[in-house]
Amino acid sequence: MYVSFLALHIPDGFLSTEIAIVGWILVVPILAYALRQTKRHLGERQVPFLGVIAAFIFAAQAINFPVAAGTSGHLLGGALAAILLGPWAATVIMVAVIVIQALLFQDGGLVVMGWNIINMGVITSFTGYAAYIFIKRLMGNRSGSHLSGAFFGAWLSVVVASLATAIQLAFSGTVPLRLALPAMASVHILIGVGEAIITVGAVSLLLVLRPELLTSGEMAPGKKGAYFTVGGILLVLFVAALSPFASMNPDGLEAVAAQGGFLQLGENPVYEIFPDYVFPLIQNEAVATFLAVGVGAMIVFVISILIGRRAARPQGVPK
Amino acid sequence: MHFNLADQYHHRESIVHGLNPRVKVLGVVLYIFAVGLLPEGEWLGFLLYFLFLIISYQLSGLEFFFVLRRSLIALPFLLAAFAIPFTTPGDEWMKLPIIGWTITETGAIRFASIVIRAWLAVQAAVVLISTTRIPDLFWSLSALGMPSILVSTINFMYRYLFVLADEVLRMLRARSARSPRLPHKPKPPVLWEGRVAGSMVGSLFIRSIERSERVYSAMLSRGFDGRVLVKRKFKMKQTDWIIMVAVIAFVFMSQGLIHLR
Amino acid sequence: MHHTIEVLNLRFTYPDGRIALHKIDFVIAPGEKAALVGPNGAGKSTLILHLNGILMGEGEVKVCGLSLAKENLGQARASVGLVFQDPDDQLFSMSVFDDVAFGPMYMGLSMDEVRLRVEKALEAVGMEGFEGRVSHHLSGGEKKRIAIATVLAMEPEILVLDEPTAGLDPRSRRRLINLLKELPMTMLVSTHDIPMVAELFPRMITIDEGRIVGDGPTKEYLQDQAFLVGHGLETAVPW
Ligand SMILES: Nc1ncnc2c1ncn2[C@@H]1O[C@H](COP(=O)(O)OP(=O)(O)OP(=O)(O)O)[C@@H](O)[C@H]1O
Ligand SMILES: [Mg+2]
Numbered sequence: 001m002y003v004s005f006l007a008l009h010i011p012d013g014f015l016s017t018e019i020a021i022v023g024w025i026l027v028v029p030i031l032a033y034a035l036r037q038t039k040r041h042l043g044e045r046q047v048p049f050l051g052v053i054a055a056f057i058f059a060a061q062a063i064n065f066p067v068a069a070g071t072s073g074h075l076l077g078g079a080l081a082a083i084l085l086g087p088w089a090a091t092v093i094m095v096a097v098i099v100i101q102a103l104l105f106q107d108g109g110l111v112v113m114g115w116n117i118i119n120m121g122v123i124t125s126f127t128g129y130a131a132y133i134f135i136k137r138l139m140g141n142r143s144g145s146h147l148s149g150a151f152f153g154a155w156l157s158v159v160v161a162s163l164a165t166a167i168q169l170a171f172s173g174t175v176p177l178r179l180a181l182p183a184m185a186s187v188h189i190l191i192g193v194g195e196a197i198i199t200v201g202a203v204s205l206l207l208v209l210r211p212e213l214l215t216s217g218e219m220a221p222g223k224k225g226a227y228f229t230v231g232g233i234l235l236v237l238f239v240a241a242l243s244p245f246a247s248m249n250p251d252g253l254e255a256v257a258a259q260g261g262f263l264q265l266g267e268n269p270v271y272e273i274f275p276d277y278v279f280p281l282i283q284n285e286a287v288a289t290f291l292a293v294g295v296g297a298m299i300v301f302v303i304s305i306l307i308g309r310r311a312a313r314p315q316g317v318p319k
Numbered sequence: 320m321h322f323n324l325a326d327q328y329h330h331r332e333s334i335v336h337g338l339n340p341r342v343k344v345l346g347v348v349l350y351i352f353a354v355g356l357l358p359e360g361e362w363l364g365f366l367l368y369f370l371f372l373i374i375s376y377q378l379s380g381l382e383f384f385f386v387l388r389r390s391l392i393a394l395p396f397l398l399a400a401f402a403i404p405f406t407t408p409g410d411e412w413m414k415l416p417i418i419g420w421t422i423t424e425t426g427a428i429r430f431a432s433i434v435i436r437a438w439l440a441v442q443a444a445v446v447l448i449s450t451t452r453i454p455d456l457f458w459s460l461s462a463l464g465m466p467s468i469l470v471s472t473i474n475f476m477y478r479y480l481f482v483l484a485d486e487v488l489r490m491l492r493a494r495s496a497r498s499p500r501l502p503h504k505p506k507p508p509v510l511w512e513g514r515v516a517g518s519m520v521g522s523l524f525i526r527s528i529e530r531s532e533r534v535y536s537a538m539l540s541r542g543f544d545g546r547v548l549v550k551r552k553f554k555m556k557q558t559d560w561i562i563m564v565a566v567i568a569f570v571f572m573s574q575g576l577i578h579l580r
Numbered sequence: 581m582h583h584t585i586e587v588l589n590l591r592f593t594y595p596d597g598r599i600a601l602h603k604i605d606f607v608i609a610p611g612e613k614a615a616l617v618g619p620n621g622a623g624k625s626t627l628i629l630h631l632n633g634i635l636m637g638e639g640e641v642k643v644c645g646l647s648l649a650k651e652n653l654g655q656a657r658a659s660v661g662l663v664f665q666d667p668d669d670q671l672f673s674m675s676v677f678d679d680v681a682f683g684p685m686y687m688g689l690s691m692d693e694v695r696l697r698v699e700k701a702l703e704a705v706g707m708e709g710f711e712g713r714v715s716h717h718l719s720g721g722e723k724k725r726i727a728i729a730t731v732l733a734m735e736p737e738i739l740v741l742d743e744p745t746a747g748l749d750p751r752s753r754r755r756l757i758n759l760l761k762e763l764p765m766t767m768l769v770s771t772h773d774i775p776m777v778a779e780l781f782p783r784m785i786t787i788d789e790g791r792i793v794g795d796g797p798t799k800e801y802l803q804d805q806a807f808l809v810g811h812g813l814e815t816a817v818p819w
Contacts, residue, residue: 009396010396011396011437011440011441012354012355012436012437012440012441012444013354013355013433013434013436013437013438013439013440014396014400014433014437016355017352017355017356020355031469032466035466035468035469039468044543044544045535046468046472047468047471047472047475047547048475048531048534048535048538049531049535050472050475050476051471051472051473051474051475051476051478051479051531052475052476052479052483052527052528052530052531052534053524053527053528053531054472054473054475055475055476055477055478055479055480055482055483055484055527056479056483056523056524056527058476058480058483058484059480059484059486059487059523060487060520060523060524062484062487062491063487063490063491063516063519063520063523064516065509065512065513065515066509066512067509073513073516075516075520080520080524092469092472095469096469096472096473096476099473100473100476100477100480102444103444103447103448103456104448104453104477105392106389106390106392106441106444106445106448107392109351109437109440109441109444110347110348110351110440110444111348111351111352111355111440174400174403175400175402175403175406176402176406179402179406180402183402194513197510197513197514197516197517198513198516198517198520199517199520200514200517201513201514201515201516201517201518201519201520201521202517202518202520202521202524203517203521204514204517204518204521205517205518205521205522205525206521206524206525209521209522209525210525210528212595213524213525213528453674454674454675454678457674474673475672477674478672478673478674478715478716479672482668482716530668530669533664533666533669534669534672536629536634536664536669537662537664537669537670537672538672538682539632539634539657540632540634540657540660540662541657541682541683541686541731541734542654542657542658542683542686542687542734543682543686544654544686548685548686
């Protein structure tokens with residue numbers, strides 16, 4: 001039995017055809033470049049190595065832990081793969097995982113697969129990796145820095161991927177941005193914590209048993225471009241969220257309004273579930289969500305540093 | 320661990336089973352594409368495309384209920400669509416009792432259309448996976464232009480998916496076997512449980528890395544030199560051409576009819 | 581061609597610093613069948629991985645008279661058939677056919693020749709008709725036999741097996757022993773199956789903690805109770 005746990009696999013039908021095509025146009029060159037990088041780095045070992053590790057990510061997604069009231073924490077794995085193998089190899093691995101899930105288990109669509117690859121493959125790998133090496137550099141070579149980086153990177157990877165998904169849904173006219181963005185963000189801020197906990201657990205085990213694996217992830221190609229790529233991703237997301245197209249409805253608001261039956265939708269109680277104005281003075285949901293995520297990120301960042309500090313204290317773990 | 324990969328259908332024989340896998344993949348992608356182009360509220364169009372699926376079930380000997388069960392996988396994502404009926408501008412259609420949310424007519428139509436499109440698309444994908452042996456499916460990916468390195472990576476992943484999923488299953492079993500829940504005793508803290516799950520992931524990773532090294536050795540010892548040798552070949556038969564033309568004709572004619580009407 | 585295995589002064593250290601082989605020396609003559617025994621962690625698998633250059637330590641390893649250096653690896657790998665301890669490592673393809681055909685394909689044989697080799701190899705291990713099966717869905721013993729077929733298909737001059745009878749039921753074990761008895765190649769087999777050693781291998785090489793502690797006629801060593809106990813090889817025979 002195969003069960004989908006993660007709310008990021010977009011099925012076919014949820015994105016407009018134009019948007020779906022744009023996703024593929026973006027993915028093809030990225031993937032070609034990722035394959036070139038991994039081939040240069042891994043050589044003929046590449047195929048069995050990436051194949052087995054992709055199977056590992058797929059299997060690891062089934063490892064969960066109970067959180068509360070029947071919910072459980074799960075792993076998406078993009079950030080972990082990137083921490084251990086570098087962002088390019090992680091991208092290729094996540095592509096294999098996403099292809100298998102879509103093709104064999106219908107988890108995630110075929111025509112929209114371009115975006116699923118970007119969200120769950122490219123974005124998670126690069127944000128996870130960039131945040132990880134950023135914290136590592138910040139904290140220096142103390143042993144807890146891996147854990148801090150892993151925690152923050154894993155959390156951020158899931159949250160940014162969810163923002164991207166929301167924006168794609170909005171651009172497709174499926175769900176309005178003012179709803180999709182805060183909804184996706186608020187759910188994934190929590191899911192991200194589960195991701196972060198599992199990732200830290202994995203990294204701390206590796207730190208004890210096979211520390212050289214972590215070093216090899218840091219030596220993998222992609223370090224130079226990672227900050228740049230993530231900066232780019234965040235900028236594009238922000239601009240996209242602010243663009244008038246994101247909140248455009250396919251029918252065009254005027255047409256409906258002209259019919260005279262326009263409801264005061266803003267007063268529909270649905271909107272009250274997601275407080276319109278996270279920050280009272282900011283009346284734009286996109287900006288407000290980004291701010292909220294930013295504040296959340298700062299909190300998680302501080303927690304991450306504390307986790308690393310605490311773990312760095314000797315606890316009598318036999319080496 | 321056993322995944323239901325529709326293996327029970329792979330060994331049947333039918334026109335659809337016998338098709339060149341490339342034709343099937345292309346046909347399914349084209350179909351999903353076309354479903355995406357059906358306008359909202361185009362009920363007749365949806366029905367037409369559903370009939371097309373029914374015909375393919377008939378041709379391939381698939382049971383409708385099997386496909387139905389498989390197609391439920393996309394359900395969780397409906398959460399993302401739940402707000403549509405309430406947030407799309409339009410005339411009021413109905414008000415939910417008690418909570419007082421208003422559903423608009425356009426919203427209801429859009430919601431239904433998205434759900435139907437997603438559902439039709441998943442069904443088409445289920446037909447593909449149920450009538451095509453997995454190696455042939457992967458072969459068709461390379462025949463359609465996916466880089467051979469990626470195709471072999473996916474092949475490897477598929478092979479070790481089962482091995483590693485079995486390992487996970489054994490680990491999870493071992494964990495539950497040692498996780499008694501005693502009444503009146505507190506549960507272990509969430510963070511601790513998370514760490515345990517993380518350690519499982521970590522040790523699975525070590526085993527996977529070691530496994531990949533051994534597999535690579537086993538390949539080397541049998542002469543592997545980095546080249547990917549593709550063995551399978553499928554010729555396009557007459558039926559392949561006929562079905563391909565039929566699918567393309569169906570898609571173009573139906574879309575033409577619907578959009579030009 | 582002389583199908584010998586020569587190991588001279590071999591020493592190997594794993595990257596984590598563990599010295600797995602200290603000073604290994606032996607020669608196996610063409611057509612000779614030798615068993616490699618020793619307790620868990622003695623270094624048997626490590627030694628075996630040197631015999632076609634997957635691991636390379638200090639010292640010299642020669643197979644068929646060829647020294648195992650980078651430029652000879654291709655040739656050496658075609659002449660040494662190596663079967664790994666875990667058949668899941670060996671069976672990495674989608675189907676049994678693909679797996680058995682893998683080595684012959686890389687030897688550059690024609691498709692017809694490959695097919696013939698696969699057929700013969702599967703027949704030798706008694707697994708005819710399994711070509712289309714998916715490797716993962718086979719039983720442990722079936723996997724083991726297919727794993728052996730994958731190297732038989734390459735028609736190697738030397739056969740090296742790592743614990744071939746582990747996990748086999750008595751009948752499969754018996755078939756395997758009979759198969760090994762019939763095969764004419766030079767053979768080095770690592771195993772914990774002492775009764776098989778007694779039946780099949782005139783020569784027994786014992787290693788412990790990375791060193792050869794005994795090398796000679798199986799009969800003599802199996803009668804030396806002190807030796808067997810000293811290296812964790814004694815087997816109680818309760819029947
Ligand atoms: N990849 C590795 N890295 C570090 N040490 C290793 C590695 N593989 C094996 N070792 C160590 O080298 C020693 C020899 O291991 P080897 O696998 O050769 O033993 P073996 O004789 O085959 O044992 P068994 O009967 O259990 O199969 C052991 O102490 C083992 O812990
Ligand atoms: Mg061994």
